[in-house]
Amino acid sequence: xxxxxxxxxxxxxxxxxxxxxxxxxxxxxxxxxxxxxxxxxxxxxxxxxxxxxxxxxxxxxxxxxxxxxxxxxxxxxxxxxxxxxxxxxxxxxxxxxxxxxxxxxxxxxxxxxxxxxxxxxxxxxxxxxxxxxxxxxxxxxxxxxxxxxxxxxxxxxxxxxxxxxxxxxxxxxxxxxxxxxxxxxxxxxxxxxxxxxxxxxxxxxxxxxxxxxxxxxxxxxxxxxxxxxxxxxxxxxxxxxxxxxxxxxxxxxxxxxxxxxxxxxxxxxxxxxxxxxxxxxxxxxxxxxxxxxxxxxxxxxxxxxxxxxxxxxxxxxxxxxxxxxxxxxxxxxxxxxxxxxxxxxxxxxxxxxxxxxxxxxxxxxxxxxxxxxxx
Amino acid sequence: xxxxxxxxxxxxxxxxxxxxxxxxxxxxxxxxxxxxxxxxxxxxxxxxxxxxxxxxxxxxxxxxxxxxxxxxxxxxxxxxxxxxxxxxxxxxxxxxxxxxxxxxxxxxxxxxxxxxxxxxxxxxxxxxxxxxxxxxxxxxxxxxxxxxxxxx
Numbered sequence: 133x134x135x136x137x138x139x140x141x142x143x144x145x146x147x148x149x150x151x152x153x154x155x156x157x158x159x160x161x162x163x164x165x166x167x168x169x170x171x172x173x174x175x176x177x178x179x180x181x182x183x184x185x186x187x188x189x190x191x192x193x194x195x196x197x198x199x200x201x202x203x204x205x206x207x208x209x210x211x212x213x214x215x216x217x218x219x220x221x222x223x224x225x226x227x228x229x230x231x232x233x234x235x236x237x238x239x240x241x242x243x244x245x246x247x248x249x250x251x252x253x254x255x256x257x258x259x260x261x262x263x264x265x266x267x268x269x270x271x272x273x274x275x276x277x278x279x280x281x282x283x284x285x286x287x288x289x290x291x292x293x294x295x296x297x298x299x300x301x302x303x304x305x306x307x308x309x310x311x312x313x314x315x316x317x318x319x320x321x322x323x324x325x326x327x328x329x330x331x332x333x334x335x336x337x338x339x340x341x342x343x344x345x346x347x348x349x350x351x352x353x354x355x356x357x358x359x360x361x362x363x364x365x366x367x368x369x370x371x372x373x374x375x376x377x378x379x380x381x382x383x384x385x386x387x388x389x390x391x392x393x394x395x396x397x398x399x400x401x402x403x404x405x406x407x408x409x410x411x412x413x414x415x416x417x418x419x420x421x422x423x424x425x426x427x428x429x430x431x432x433x434x435x436x437x438x439x440x441x442x443x444x445x446x447x448x449x450x451x452x453x454x455x456x457x458x459x460x461x462x463x464x465x466x467x468x469x470x471x472x473x474x475x476x477x478x479x480x481x482x483x484x485x486x487x488x489x490x491x492x493x494x495x496x497x498x499x500x501x502x503x504x505x506x507x
Numbered sequence: 508x509x510x511x512x513x514x515x516x517x518x519x520x521x522x523x524x525x526x527x528x529x530x531x532x533x534x535x536x537x538x539x540x541x542x543x544x545x546x547x548x549x550x551x552x553x554x555x556x557x558x559x560x561x562x563x564x565x566x567x568x569x570x571x572x573x574x575x576x577x578x579x580x581x582x583x584x585x586x587x588x589x590x591x592x593x594x595x596x597x598x599x600x601x602x603x604x605x606x607x608x609x610x611x612x613x614x615x616x617x618x619x620x621x622x623x624x625x626x627x628x629x630x631x632x633x634x635x636x637x638x639x640x641x642x643x644x645x646x647x648x649x650x651x652x653x654x655x656x657x658x659x
Binding site for chain 2 (some may be wrong): 142145146148149150151174176177178180181182209210211212213214215216217218220247248249250251323357360361362363366367370374476479480481482483
């Protein structure tokens with residue numbers, strides 16, 4: 133019972149890319165972290181997809197046993213242009229999800245996580261398969277999507293309507309980020325952005341967080357994923373085109389740079405656009421959702437040691453303390469799976485200057501342990 | 508992401524046919540994402556070598572132990588998966604290949620992977636985007652420049 137700690141192998145994406153950690157290497161590393169009992173895995177990242185051999189499956193189970201780790205959630209995807217001659221229908225997307233549910237079962241997982249944008253109709257179509265295989269489908273709630281918007285509400289409605297125990301959400305901790313990470317801003321500066329723009333976007337976000345200004349709160353991006361907002365904004369800056377509901381926000385970001393940053397260039401707009409990737413979720417938003425929370429992605433961007441407190445680590449851009457306090461108070465029983473995402477902010481440099489994901493994950497787990505165990 | 512590591516540094520070399528004629532060049536590339544994708548989504552490359560652009564119609568892609576395929580053929584590989592940790596070989600047709608020494612390669616990959624439905628879906632079924640415009644390159648938005656030494 134209570135809050136359990138796991139590691140999402142998404143965290144080791146770079147180590148997988150450079151072949152420093154294979155599947156067993158990741159299991160071994162995760163099992164070596166004190167208190168970690170579960171793992172989360174992306175099917176298209178770490179398994180032979182779509183149909184691993186029987187030998188692979190057998191070996192996988194043997195390894196999970198050897199390292200004493202529980203497969204918690206398998207993260208699945210859906211690219212709607214797969215067939216290239218038409219856009220996939222809801223039925224076709226549901227077929228893929230059903231396949232992935234069966235794969236998850238075969239590999240011993242309890243849950244599958246779908247993309248944040250997966251339409252509710254697709255989830256409903258796959259629900260009978262989820263019931264049959266006793267796998268919970270959980271839609272990821274990822275910044276800038278809020279906890280109290282349409283995407284979560286429609287899940288709650290289906291759960292209420294059907295009484296199913298096999299549908300829920302995976303909130304990504306990035307919804308509690310309140311400013312762009314320092315490693316993201318440093319990356320932009322190395323790409324040619326002005327330090328002044330970084331200060332501007334940080335101030336803009338902090339003013340919102342501390343309640344000094346409501347300019348950011350007024351912007352509604354509740355139906356877009358972070359990746360899509362970024363690519364829409366990128367295209368807007370190149371062509372001026374954007375979905376109508378996104379235009380006012382894009383125009384505001386553009387205006388702020390033009391009025392405040394001398395000698396700005398295109399990349400300064402993208403820095404400002406980082407403000408649009410925040411969900412502005414509040415810890416107490418979690419309370420009514422606890423029954424449908426399947427697990428959390430413990431998203432973070434950079435662990436750093438608190439000055440004067442050796443061994444005490446925090447992410448300076450993400451609130452962990454507030455939400456964990458709420459989870460403890462209201463008796464959340466489930467996993468927080470560490471999901472490190474700062475590595476890509478070092479990949480513009482040389483191989484020697486890449487950051488160690490293993491080290492970052494270990495520090496994140498130390499922080500989780502501290503916050504969960506402290507009174 | 509992986510900006511500096513998408514092309515393997517020691518992989519640029521000339522392509523030679525069975526008669527010993529140099530017919531083009533090749534390099535090894537990785538998927539610019541944190542996961543693999545169905546191969547059909549792979550939409551080609553923006554490639555400029557020493558200022559000369561080589562478009563999709565002179566590119567082929569070698570993956571999964573099969574002979575190099577054009578991107579029209581790749582498009583039909585709808586049940587074949589390009590796994591995350593697999594390296595593919597990009598072949599470019601160019602009579603005589605590249606000269607010995609260093610070359611400046613500008614590079615962007617286009618893979619039509621996304622987070623769910625997008626307003627561009629129908630348009631991209633009818634007319635796939637031209638690599639280099641940023642479409643299908645969300646994770647590595649800018650064209651990356653490499654300086655590569657032609658291998659023997």
